[in-house]
Amino acid sequence: MQQQEIWFSAVQEEERMRYDADQAFEAFRQRVAEHRTPKQPKRVIGWKSVFKYAAAVLVVGLVSFFSYQKGESNLKEALTQVEVEAPLGAQTRLRLPDGTLVVLNAGSRLVYPQDFGVDNREVELSGEGYFEVARNEKLPFHVQTPSLSVRVLGTKFNFRDYPNDEEAVIALLEGKVALGNRLREEAEIILLPDEQVTLDKEEGHMKKKSTKVKNSLEWTSGRLFFDEMPLPEVAKILERSYGVHITFATDSLRDLRFYGSFSRSEQDIKDILQALVKTGKVRYTQTEKEITLY
CATH class of the missing domain: 3.55.50.30 (Phage tail protein beta-alpha-beta fold)
Structure with a gap:
């Protein structure tokens, strides 16, 4: 753009030097015409117009303000979240601030707040994770996926809910957990050791059965x-x-x-x-x- 602007400036200078005489005559003619042309009356802006423009400015201001507030809120939420991933072909082990051990299987993600363990112990899971939850009766441990919610005090369980899978599966090794269906209204299911619940994501129903949970944990080793x-x-x-x-x-x-x-x-x-x-x-x-x- 800078070269283009310089080129236009050079052309304008050349034209100015070439037509100075013509421009002088044209300027004289315009001044004569101005004296002959009656002046247009000044436009008076009424109060209604003032209020209309003021209201428009106010609406734009409010929309901008609330958009900013929402954006700032989303930014703060993003900055206060901790996200841990296990890439394809690998696993990730981590210890949460409360002492809970989590092992993420390949292609999985865990999200939890930076103040985890202060007022709550809530995490979000996408994929598969094995949890050894540190016991705290005052602060139950919650795991949420788009399909299921799990509430525990202190226990060991495996939870699998990949976004593209047709089923979500949770198997309990030790302790007790309460399962809530997030796809449809359904009573909570209490899970005991060596029991497994499978959720059909299409139909939205949970089914419980007995199983050898240790087989479900082979991937952790x-x-x-x-x-x-x-x-x-x-x-x-x-x-x-x-x-x-x-x-x-x-x-x-x-x-x-x-x-x-x-x-x-x-x-x-x-x-x-x-x-x-x-x-x-x-x-x-x-x-x-x-x-x-x-």
Whole structure:
């Protein structure tokens, strides 16, 4: 823009020097015309117009003020939140200010306020996390996801609720927890050790059953455990654990279930895929991070 402005200035100077005489005559003619043209009466602005403009300015001012207040409130809230993530292919362990141990599985996120443990113990979970909650009867521990809310005093449990999963699952190892359904009106469910609740996100119903919860915690020690798990769920776990993308070329594979136990430190994604092939029902192709099952 600076070069363009300089170029225009040079042109204007050249034109001024070329037409000085013409401009002098034109200026004289305009002054004569001004004396002959009657002056227009001054426009008087009424009080109604003043109030109208003042009201418009006030409305704009109020909108700007409340927008600023809302933006400032959101900014303060964001600045007072602590967010911890476990990237794909990795896990994250953390100790909350109250002493609670949390292990986040791959592709998970935990958010809690900076003043956690002062007036409340509330956290938000996206993904899967194992919790060993420090006991505090005066301040119950709350975990919330878009689907479920969990209230405990002191306990050990596993909570899985990934955004793209069809189900949310919570399994209790020790203590007692109360579950609330956030998708529909439903009575709280009390969970006891070696019990599991599964929430169908589409229908919104919770179902409780007995289970071996220790199997659900294999991932915290670096193992992958599949207990008659549907193949689409197996694929999701492999995607998060190894940072790959898995697609199905044949829809009939989605009805298959798989059983197996693997060590992430000793076996890679190819070992697990070979185990699937040995069932005689699955084959695969792989190009870098893309895997197709057929």
